[in-house]
Amino acid sequence: MDGIARNKGGASPGTGKGREVMGECEDGKEYRCWEELLPDALGLIFRNLPLQEVLTVLPRVCKSWGRVVAGPYCWQEIDIEEWSQQQSKPEQIGRMVELLVGRSGGSCRRISVSGLPCDPLFSFIADNARALGTLEIPRSEISDSVVEAVAPRLSNVTFLDISSCTKIGARALEAFGRHCRSLVGLRRVMHPIDLADKVCQHDEAHAIARSMPRLRHLEMGYMLVATEAVLEILGQCRELKFLDLRGCWAVDDRFLRERHPGLRVLGPRVVDDCYENSYWEECSDYYSDEDYDDVVSWGLFVDDDDYYYAVGSDDDEAIWDDAQGLENLEVRFYGGGGFGESFAGFDWPPSP
Structure with a gap:
C-alpha cells in the first residue's frame, strides 16, 4: 500500500474532543486522516497486504491501526496457505492459527x-x-475420529478442501457430508505419492454419493476410482455442474459425457497437474537452507515482545504521550522487492 499519510496540527488521536478528522493537502484539497477510518474499512484495506506487514508493521503506525490488527476486523478471512507451505516447524503453523x-x-x-x-x-x-463457510486445509494431519467428533460444529461450511489429507477416508467424508448440509463444493485432490499404498478409493466415492447430495462442484483429481464409482456420485448428486477427474485413469470420460451432456467434465487425460507443488519447491533453486531460515524467521514473532503489539501497554503509551503526538507525522509504505508479488514484505528496500 504505497502512499503518504500526514497529520498537520490538531489534537493527537486518542484525545477525544478536538480531534482533527480532516486535513489539507499541499494542493489545497481536503483528505480524511487514515487513523480516522472506520475499523471495518481499515480491515478491508489491510487484507490486501502481505501477512508479515499486517502483523509486524501496521501495529507500529498508530494505536488505531494496532487495535484493528489485534481485533476481528482483519481476520474474517484467514488465508495463510502460502505462508504455511513455507514453514518447516509444525508448531509455527499451530501458533499462527491459534493467534x-x-x-x-x-x-x-x-x-x-x-x-x-x-x-x-x-x-x-x-x-x-x-x-466458517469455507474451510481449506489441504495436506493436513487430521484423523477420521476427530472429523467425526467436530463436524457437527462446522454445519455452516459450504466449500471444503481436504486435498492430500492422507489420514482421513470415507468415515471423515461421510461425517462432513452428514453435518455440513449446505456443502456445495468439495476438493479432494490427491498426489500420486499419497496413494502409493492404496488399491482403490471406491469407499470414498460411495461416501460422497451417499452424504453430499447438494454438491455442484467436485474435484477428485488422481483419486483411484473407476467409472462405476463416478456414476454412483452422478446418480445421487443431481445438482453437480463441474467434475474434475484429472488423473483418474480408470474413468471412461466419453461414457460420462454421453450420459450427462450438461455436466462439465475436466479430465481424466489432461496434461496439466491438478495438484500444486509447494511454494518452497518452486523457489528452492533460489535459496539455500540459511536463506530459507531468514525468510521465515519472522514467523517466530508470536513469542517476541519486540514484534508483538499489545494495545494499551505502558511502552506503547509512552511512545504516544510525547508532546508532538501525531503532529507533522509522515508515514511512508514501501513495496517489496524480490522475485515478484509473492515475496512482497520479505525483501524490503531500505528507507531513504
Missing part, C-alpha cells in the same frame, strides 16, 4: 491453511470459528 483464529472473535468466515499438524488444532478451529 489469528483467536483474534477473529468467532467471526471468521474462511480459513485457508496448509498442513494442520494435529487433531487438537482442528478441534480448536471448530470450537472458535463456527461461522
Whole structure:
C-alpha cells in the first residue's frame, strides 16, 4: 500500500474532543486522516497486504491501526496457505492459527491453511470459528475420529478442501457430508505419492454419493476410482455442474459425457497437474537452507515482545504521550522487492 499519510496540527488521536478528522493537502484539497477510518474499512484495506506487514508493521503506525490488527476486523478471512507451505516447524503453523483464529472473535468466515499438524488444532478451529463457510486445509494431519467428533460444529461450511489429507477416508467424508448440509463444493485432490499404498478409493466415492447430495462442484483429481464409482456420485448428486477427474485413469470420460451432456467434465487425460507443488519447491533453486531460515524467521514473532503489539501497554503509551503526538507525522509504505508479488514484505528496500 504505497502512499503518504500526514497529520498537520490538531489534537493527537486518542484525545477525544478536538480531534482533527480532516486535513489539507499541499494542493489545497481536503483528505480524511487514515487513523480516522472506520475499523471495518481499515480491515478491508489491510487484507490486501502481505501477512508479515499486517502483523509486524501496521501495529507500529498508530494505536488505531494496532487495535484493528489485534481485533476481528482483519481476520474474517484467514488465508495463510502460502505462508504455511513455507514453514518447516509444525508448531509455527499451530501458533499462527491459534493467534489469528483467536483474534477473529468467532467471526471468521474462511480459513485457508496448509498442513494442520494435529487433531487438537482442528478441534480448536471448530470450537472458535463456527461461522466458517469455507474451510481449506489441504495436506493436513487430521484423523477420521476427530472429523467425526467436530463436524457437527462446522454445519455452516459450504466449500471444503481436504486435498492430500492422507489420514482421513470415507468415515471423515461421510461425517462432513452428514453435518455440513449446505456443502456445495468439495476438493479432494490427491498426489500420486499419497496413494502409493492404496488399491482403490471406491469407499470414498460411495461416501460422497451417499452424504453430499447438494454438491455442484467436485474435484477428485488422481483419486483411484473407476467409472462405476463416478456414476454412483452422478446418480445421487443431481445438482453437480463441474467434475474434475484429472488423473483418474480408470474413468471412461466419453461414457460420462454421453450420459450427462450438461455436466462439465475436466479430465481424466489432461496434461496439466491438478495438484500444486509447494511454494518452497518452486523457489528452492533460489535459496539455500540459511536463506530459507531468514525468510521465515519472522514467523517466530508470536513469542517476541519486540514484534508483538499489545494495545494499551505502558511502552506503547509512552511512545504516544510525547508532546508532538501525531503532529507533522509522515508515514511512508514501501513495496517489496524480490522475485515478484509473492515475496512482497520479505525483501524490503531500505528507507531513504
